[in-house]
Amino acid sequence: MSYLALERLTKAYGGVLAVEALDLTVARGEFISLLGPSGCGKTTTLQMIAGFVEPTSGRAMLEGTDLFGVRPNKRGLGVVFQSYALFPHVTVAENVAFGLEMRGVPRAEREQRVKQTLDLVGLSGLADRYPRRMSGGQQQRVALARALVIQPAILLLDEPLSNLDAKLREEMQTELRTIQRSVGTTTILVTHDQGEAMALSDRIVIMNKGRVEQIARPDEAYARPASAFVANFLGKTNVVSAKVVSEGSRHIVDIAGFRLPVPDRSPTGPVTVTVRPERITFVDDPALGIRGCVHSRVFQGTHWLFHIETELGALIVLRQNDGAAVPLEGENVRLAWGENDLLIEALGAS
Amino acid sequence: MTTNPKLAPLLLSGPALLVFIGLVLAPLVMTALLSFYDWGQYKGIVAEFTIKNWHEVITDEYYYEIFGRTLRIALFVTAISVVIGVPEAYILNRMSPQWRGVFLLVVIGPLLISVVARTLGWALLFGSTGLISQALLTLGAVREPIDLMFTESGVVIALTHVLVPFMVLAVMAALQRLNPDVENAAMSLGASGFTVWRRVILPQIVPGILSGSVIVFALAASAFATPAIIGGRRLKVAATLAYDEFLNTLNWPLGAAIAMILLGALVAIIVGSNRLIERRYAQVFE
Amino acid sequence: MRHNGALALAFHATFVTFILAPIVVVCAVAFTPEGYLSLPTKGFSLRWFKAILNYPEFLRAFRDSLWLAALSSTIAIGLAVPAALAIARYRFPGREAMTALFLSPLMIPHVVLGIAFLRFFSQIGLSGSFLGLILSHIIVVLPFALRLVLAASYGIDQRIEHAAISLGANSFVTFRRVTLPLIMPGVVSGWVLAFINSFDEVTMTVFIASPSTTTLPVRLFLYIQDNIDPLVTSISASLILMTAVLMIVLDRLFGLDRLFLGSAKS
Numbered sequence: 060m061s062y063l064a065l066e067r068l069t070k071a072y073g074g075v076l077a078v079e080a081l082d083l084t085v086a087r088g089e090f091i092s093l094l095g096p097s098g099c100g101k102t103t104t105l106q107m108i109a110g111f112v113e114p115t116s117g118r119a120m121l122e123g124t125d126l127f128g129v130r131p132n133k134r135g136l137g138v139v140f141q142s143y144a145l146f147p148h149v150t151v152a153e154n155v156a157f158g159l160e161m162r163g164v165p166r167a168e169r170e171q172r173v174k175q176t177l178d179l180v181g182l183s184g185l186a187d188r189y190p191r192r193m194s195g196g197q198q199q200r201v202a203l204a205r206a207l208v209i210q211p212a213i214l215l216l217d218e219p220l221s222n223l224d225a226k227l228r229e230e231m232q233t234e235l236r237t238i239q240r241s242v243g244t245t246t247i248l249v250t251h252d253q254g255e256a257m258a259l260s261d262r263i264v265i266m267n268k269g270r271v272e273q274i275a276r277p278d279e280a281y282a283r284p285a286s287a288f289v290a291n292f293l294g295k296t297n298v299v300s301a302k303v304v305s306e307g308s309r310h311i312v313d314i315a316g317f318r319l320p321v322p323d324r325s326p327t328g329p330v331t332v333t334v335r336p337e338r339i340t341f342v343d344d345p346a347l348g349i350r351g352c353v354h355s356r357v358f359q360g361t362h363w364l365f366h367i368e369t370e371l372g373a374l375i376v377l378r379q380n381d382g383a384a385v386p387l388e389g390e391n392v393r394l395a396w397g398e399n400d401l402l403i404e405a406l407g408a409s
Numbered sequence: 410m411t412t413n414p415k416l417a418p419l420l421l422s423g424p425a426l427l428v429f430i431g432l433v434l435a436p437l438v439m440t441a442l443l444s445f446y447d448w449g450q451y452k453g454i455v456a457e458f459t460i461k462n463w464h465e466v467i468t469d470e471y472y473y474e475i476f477g478r479t480l481r482i483a484l485f486v487t488a489i490s491v492v493i494g495v496p497e498a499y500i501l502n503r504m505s506p507q508w509r510g511v512f513l514l515v516v517i518g519p520l521l522i523s524v525v526a527r528t529l530g531w532a533l534l535f536g537s538t539g540l541i542s543q544a545l546l547t548l549g550a551v552r553e554p555i556d557l558m559f560t561e562s563g564v565v566i567a568l569t570h571v572l573v574p575f576m577v578l579a580v581m582a583a584l585q586r587l588n589p590d591v592e593n594a595a596m597s598l599g600a601s602g603f604t605v606w607r608r609v610i611l612p613q614i615v616p617g618i619l620s621g622s623v624i625v626f627a628l629a630a631s632a633f634a635t636p637a638i639i640g641g642r643r644l645k646v647a648a649t650l651a652y653d654e655f656l657n658t659l660n661w662p663l664g665a666a667i668a669m670i671l672l673g674a675l676v677a678i679i680v681g682s683n684r685l686i687e688r689r690y691a692q693v694f695e
Numbered sequence: 696m697r698h699n700g701a702l703a704l705a706f707h708a709t710f711v712t713f714i715l716a717p718i719v720v721v722c723a724v725a726f727t728p729e730g731y732l733s734l735p736t737k738g739f740s741l742r743w744f745k746a747i748l749n750y751p752e753f754l755r756a757f758r759d760s761l762w763l764a765a766l767s768s769t770i771a772i773g774l775a776v777p778a779a780l781a782i783a784r785y786r787f788p789g790r791e792a793m794t795a796l797f798l799s800p801l802m803i804p805h806v807v808l809g810i811a812f813l814r815f816f817s818q819i820g821l822s823g824s825f826l827g828l829i830l831s832h833i834i835v836v837l838p839f840a841l842r843l844v845l846a847a848s849y850g851i852d853q854r855i856e857h858a859a860i861s862l863g864a865n866s867f868v869t870f871r872r873v874t875l876p877l878i879m880p881g882v883v884s885g886w887v888l889a890f891i892n893s894f895d896e897v898t899m900t901v902f903i904a905s906p907s908t909t910t911l912p913v914r915l916f917l918y919i920q921d922n923i924d925p926l927v928t929s930i931s932a933s934l935i936l937m938t939a940v941l942m943i944v945l946d947r948l949f950g951l952d953r954l955f956l957g958s959a960k961s
């Protein structure tokens with residue numbers, strides 16, 4: 060049984076649909092990420108759940124009760140804002156204690172729970188500081204502590220890490236995941252960073268222009284993206300045009316003369332094919348694959364990144380750095396892939 | 410946010426709205442009506458519709474002269490405020506923060522001092538035995554003692570003193586919106602100091618100068634205490650004329666007509682010039 | 696070339712002299728030991744400051760001015776804070792017109808306001824009353840309060856209030872615990888500016904004050920119209936000194952330029 064269910068949630072600003080008929084169910088304790096490019100409606104979705112944006116239509120059911128019938132201050136959700144939105148005029152401890160005060164928690168218990176939560180986020184020594192005099196990462200922790208201390212039904216995080224530098228962001232990701240695991244709070248995270256979404260979540264919701272493109276486990280979405288948009292958004296990828304023909308009982312995809320059998324449900328006719336750079340291999344067999352010429356190669360530590368000129372256009376290829384020799388710039392190569400590495404869509408599908 | 414978003418603004422602004430409708434709109438409407446009432450030396454105010462007050466103000470040369478003087482004074486004050494206020498604002502803006510703080514206090518601070526006290530200072534300086542006259546006599550600049558009391562020049566000087574801080578403020582605000590790198594960029598392209606000023610700075614602060622001018626003009630045209638003290642009973646302007654009609658002659662309907670003309674003219678000028686400024690300089694304001 | 700040249704500094708010195716001259720002269724003459732207007736060339740005397748005490752009507756007017764300024768600016772700020780929140784937070788029909796109405800006393804000449812209130816109060820039986828003075832002063836000082844509170848309200852991040860609501864605070868608690876503390880600098884400076892403007896107002900007040908309820912600037916103005924003597928200079932000098940002290944305090948607290956530049960753009 061689902062814990063939170065969003066049913067055909069829609070928000071229109073004037074004639075513009077910021078969020079369109081969004082369906083999503085979340086299980087208790089699950090970590091969900093809303094992922095998508097800027098302006099795709101992530102914040103709007105989160106704000107509707109939190110109660111700061113009035114939905115145009117649709118429902119949000121939390122354990123069977125309609126959330127939209129409850130005032131935002133009675134929903135008991137913890138919200139962490141991108142800007143942290145800390146109360147600048149009171150100390151860290153008072154920030155964290157605020158929600159408990161609103162719930163009439165007695166002072167002694169309040170102090171104890173504030174201390175516990177500050178310990179949890181690693182801020183024990185800073186209870187009496189003012190937010191202005193803290194680093195971004197520390198402020199972020201305060202915001203998290205303030206939301207967690209009320210033991211929220213759901214934790215809503217709107218790009219909580221986007222103001223941090225790369226290294227701190229990575230640290231906080233790990234920490235966020237650890238804390239979420241230990242507390243077990245159902246969490247919805249908004250982000251436009253696919254790495255963050257994939258690293259943290261049980262499932263990701265990939266959104267585009269107000270619509271859901273795919274809801275899946277991170278590995279699943281990466282391996283079997285529902286569309287070229289998802290494939291592209293989840294990492295570097297190659298998109299080429301090709302055609303699918305049916306020969307006898309079989310469907311064949313023909314990419315610049317390199318022909319592979321594909322499942323029968325593939326659309327026939329002109330198609331776009333998406334293939335991940337790490338799935339493209341260099342082959343010696345002149346009967347296999349397509350021809351190309353190495354335009355550039357960049358060493359990235361664990362990988363080599365190639366740009367290869369082919370008749371399909373420039374393709375990117377990632378090759379694991381296993382110590383073996385790799386092609387040089389200007390060298391002619393042959394590229395190949397397996398039929399399971401391809402995502403095939405009818406032309407103009409997305 | 411937890412209350413009805415349609416009702417909340419009404420509830421929040423309701424009290425102030427009621428006060429303003431009751432205490433601004435109602436009195437103004439009553440004054441406008443009053444200007445159409447009849448009045449006689451012995452019968453007082455009579456609630457009978459007549460346009461004779463308006464007719465009198467619009468046709469009598471006596472009132473022409475006074476409105477003309479008011480306009481002349483306001484224009485002079487505005488022009489002088491531009492000429493001395495703009496460079497001063499620019500100079501202040503270039504000072505180091507500490508000095509700017511000190512001199513802002515000196516230049517802007519007098520706005521907080523009672524107009525009566527400031528005008529009293531000019532009354533002491535003017536006059537045939539006043540400091541200005543004596544200084545000029547000592548320096549040999551004049552032969553006869555000069556008396557600026559009860560003259561238009563005196564009113565213009567004192568009013569400029571009272572109002573020029575508004576010009577400095579408006580231009581300062583415009584200057585502070587400028588990107589300092591632009592000045593440096595112009596200089597790096599080979600422009601001299603004066604060229605930078607004329608070609609780069611001035612065009613950008615023109616909106617500030619204009620809005621400062623509107624403020625100074627409006628306040629000069631409706632000024633009361635300063636022209637009353639420096640100009641005295643003889644040198645009347647629109648505001649002191651209305652005051653005399655109300656509190657000395659007791660011809661309220663005529664005073665109301667004068668007030669309405671002053672109000673109408675000023676609102677037209679302010680709204681009109683603001684429109685112009687906004688349209689002409691929309692790009693500069695972004 | 697970022698510093699001011701000699702010519703600029705000479706201009707600046709002349710300008711500052713022009714600004715300070717009448718103020719300095721008033722203060723200097725106030726210390727004269729003579730019975731007539733003169734610069735105190737033969738020694739300073741506080742005689743004219745002591746003389747103020749012999750004019751209870753000036754002392755009474757001073758006391759009334761303080762009360763009037765305190766009451767009208769407090770009421771004005773009480774009206775301005777919710778109005779500013781409505782204007783800053785909500786989009787509703789008539790919002791622009793309402794803002795223009797609230798700011799209109801800045802544009803209406805004070806003579807006209809004085810005449811309008813004189814007529815209005817004489818019709819509703821409030822002529823010459825202290826209540827009438829308070830009501831009219833609320834109107835003229837509210838725009839100053841409103842502009843500073845508005846600037847403060849636009850400046851706060853609404854998500855901070857959302858955070859409070861998400862933690863369970865209702866509208867009132869959110870206002871008292873979060874919004875109000877955040878706009879407090881604007882509220883305090885708005886109150887101060889309103890207070891000063893009420894205290895200094897003379898043009899409108901001269902119409903509606905009566906001999907029994909009047910303000911210090913009005914009494915001073917009426918006195919000066921008849922004759923200028925060292926007494927008015929000592930009273931003016933006292934006002935100037937008090938304002939100067941207040942000014943320095945304000946500058947320390949808020950920064951005078953912020954107080955004014957914030958209010959200069961409407």
Ligand SMILES: Nc1ncnc2c1ncn2[C@@H]1O[C@H](COP(=O)(O)OP(=O)(O)OP(=O)(O)O)[C@@H](O)[C@H]1O
Pocket residue numbers: 072076077095096097098099100101102103104251
């Ligand atoms: N108050 C508003 N009025 C009108 N349109 C709005 C409003 N708020 C958001 N929108 C529009 O709704 C769409 C979705 O906005 P939203 O803030 O949810 O995007 P987002 O996915 O959070 O983007 P980002 O990653 O930039 O934060 C955008 O096209 C935006 O322009």
Ligand SMILES: [Mg+2]
Pocket residue numbers: 101102103
């Ligand atoms: Mg967003």
